[in-house]
Amino acid sequence: MPTILLATFELVPTGEAGADLLVEALARRGVRASWAVWSDPGIDWAAADAVVVRSTWDYHRRYAEFLAWARRVEAVTRLVPGTDVLAWNGDKRYLLDLAEHVPVVPTRSVEADGLVAGLAAGLADHGSVVIKPRVGASGVGLVVAGALDDHRLATLTAGPWIVQPVVGSVRTEGETSVYVFGGAAVSQLRKTPPAAGIRVQEEHGGTTAAVDLDPDAVSLAERTVAVAAKLLGRTPSYARVDLLRWEGDLVVSELELIEPGLYLDLAPQNVEAFAAHVLD
Numbered sequence: 001m002p003t004i005l006l007a008t009f010e011l012v013p014t015g016e017a018g019a020d021l022l023v024e025a026l027a028r029r030g031v032r033a034s035w036a037v038w039s040d041p042g043i044d045w046a047a048a049d050a051v052v053v054r055s056t057w058d059y060h061r062r063y064a065e066f067l068a069w070a071r072r073v074e075a076v077t078r079l080v081p082g083t084d085v086l087a088w089n090g091d092k093r094y095l096l097d098l099a100e101h102v103p104v105v106p107t108r109s110v111e112a113d114g115l116v117a118g119l120a121a122g123l124a125d126h127g128s129v130v131i132k133p134r135v136g137a138s139g140v141g142l143v144v145a146g147a148l149d150d151h152r153l154a155t156l157t158a159g160p161w162i163v164q165p166v167v168g169s170v171r172t173e174g175e176t177s178v179y180v181f182g183g184a185a186v187s188q189l190r191k192t193p194p195a196a197g198i199r200v201q202e203e204h205g206g207t208t209a210a211v212d213l214d215p216d217a218v219s220l221a222e223r224t225v226a227v228a229a230k231l232l233g234r235t236p237s238y239a240r241v242d243l244l245r246w247e248g249d250l251v252v253s254e255l256e257l258i259e260p261g262l263y264l265d266l267a268p269q270n271v272e273a274f275a276a277h278v279l280d
Helices: 018-029 063-076 083-089 093-098 117-127 151-155 215-232 269-279
Strands: 003-008 032-037 049-057 078-080 108-110 129-133 143-145 161-165 177-179 186-192 205-213 240-244 249-257
Touching: 003 018, 018 032, 018 269, 049 249, 063 078, 063 083, 083 093, 083 215, 093 215, 093 249, 108 117, 117 129, 143 151, 177 269, 186 215, 186 269, 205 240, 215 240, 215 249, 240 269
Parallel strands: 003 032, 003 049, 049 078
Antiparallel strands: 108 161, 129 143, 129 161, 177 186, 177 240, 186 205, 240 249
């Protein structure tokens, strides 16, 4: 029986919520799967037929170490989604690559030594901005600022960063997440922030609900994954495409190819889709 190791991190060693469902779905396809902490030096990654990155939710705090681990794993077995994908998608500058082909939230990349100039340009364009680390996840380090002397900027984490406008529709319409497996949309979620907030993650008080697939959202999500496939040279096995409404149109706010939580309780169809396309 082929074996797959599902990579997670040390605070969720047995995997994300619904982890057993993934293991069972792979078992039905003749594959033995188990969870392994990516930073555990005792794991024999070479013993697996494949390693699939799943709930490695600390990668942004240990990015260089994470990529070094991925290169070591890829040298001895198959790694999904691949080190090249991890390196490209882990830095939010990828949004500038996507913006050449699909509508994206206006994004400016700001280097660590260019904070004042980058912020000033963003403020001049948009009035108030969101600034967040280029390597980051779960809204960690996100700051909203309306001026160069905004006291909230004191909480910035280390750069480089991206600067984007505050997208007001996130408060009224929320954020749409479309799950795409093997290039085809399978499920859709709607995420809403708490009152007066803009971060939609549950750890920041946001709420998530399953909704029907919307044709416009599906079209943009699948186009976005197709663009990523051309840039990377292969179609990602799994992706989450986050969408916001900006100036009346849907635009991409994030493309998550590394470790999107699958919300198996809200979107159980993701289980079978994940198993099938990872095996492909």
